[in-house]
Amino acid sequence: MSIIEKLQWRYATKKFDTTKRLPETKLLTLKEAFNLTALSYGLQTLKLVIIEDKTIRENLVKVAYGQRQVVDASHLLVLCIQNNIDEMDVNKHFETIKAIRDTPDAILEPFKAQMKSTIENMPVDKKSIWASKQAYIALGNLMTVCAVEEIDSCPMEGFMPNELDKVLDLEKHGLSSVLMLPVGYRAEDDMFADFKKVRKQLSETIIEL
Numbered sequence: 686m687s688i689i690e691k692l693q694w695r696y697a698t699k700k701f702d703t704t705k706r707l708p709e710t711k712l713l714t715l716k717e718a719f720n721l722t723a724l725s726y727g728l729q730t731l732k733l734v735i736i737e738d739k740t741i742r743e744n745l746v747k748v749a750y751g752q753r754q755v756v757d758a759s760h761l762l763v764l765c766i767q768n769n770i771d772e773m774d775v776n777k778h779f780e781t782i783k784a785i786r787d788t789p790d791a792i793l794e795p796f797k798a799q800m801k802s803t804i805e806n807m808p809v810d811k812k813s814i815w816a817s818k819q820a821y822i823a824l825g826n827l828m829t830v831c832a833v834e835e836i837d838s839c840p841m842e843g844f845m846p847n848e849l850d851k852v853l854d855l856e857k858h859g860l861s862s863v864l865m866l867p868v869g870y871r872a873e874d875d876m877f878a879d880f881k882k883v884r885k886q887l888s889e890t891i892i893e894l
């Protein structure tokens with residue numbers, strides 16, 4: 686399949702095959718892909734929670750307004766943002782750059798100071814929106830990688846994040862959930878798999894100047 690054929694093959698899977706589990710190699714691919722997502726400033730303040738435990742996931746069905754994908758899929762990925770992003774994250778990021786690239790402080794310092802100032806001056810609500818946008822980038826990346834790897838997935842924002850945070854006790858980790866992505870394999874009788882894609886014409890979505 687070409688990349689376009691794979692993206693055509695992908696659809697928001699409503700019914701997963703409950704008997705099929707993703708092999709560890711595929712899970713590792715998704716973990717690496719998440720970690721390789723390009724994020725603003727390169728600051729990786731997102732966390733990916735991967736849940737296989739069916740008992741935990743059964744408790745999430747209600748939180749997701751009855752959507753069974755969360756428990757029927759092989760694994761449930763939950764994209765989370767940090768409740769607090771501050772200069773510690775910036776310091777850590779620059780320590781990592783230094784360790785990996787051995788970049789001299791003289792070069793790093795101006796960037797570090799600018800990044801700290803931006804983050805310190807960002808109001809809390811704006812910071813949370815900014816962080817959430819990063820989660821959507823990771824979601825898009827994961828969905829595309831799933832398509833390439835022929836892993837079925839369903840992007841989900843149809844759930845109560847505060848309730849989900851309580852069930853998973855995300856506060857303990859200083860995290861808040863933003864998005865979910867159940868991943869696995871489509872059920873043979875998921876009628877949505879045969880639906881034709883509904884998309885506008887390229888002429889309606891693209892402007893070439």
Ligand SMILES: Cc1cc2nc3c(=O)[nH]c(=O)nc-3n(C[C@H](O)[C@H](O)[C@H](O)COP(=O)(O)O)c2cc1C
Pocket residue numbers: 695696697698699752839840841842843844882
């Ligand atoms: C951010 C986001 C949130 C979504 N939330 C849900 C959801 O909660 N439940 C669901 O069944 N589908 C959800 N969808 C799936 C979309 O409805 C679907 O991707 C869209 O209709 C296009 O269809 P396709 O993905 O099958 O091509 C979501 C998609 C995105 C990108």
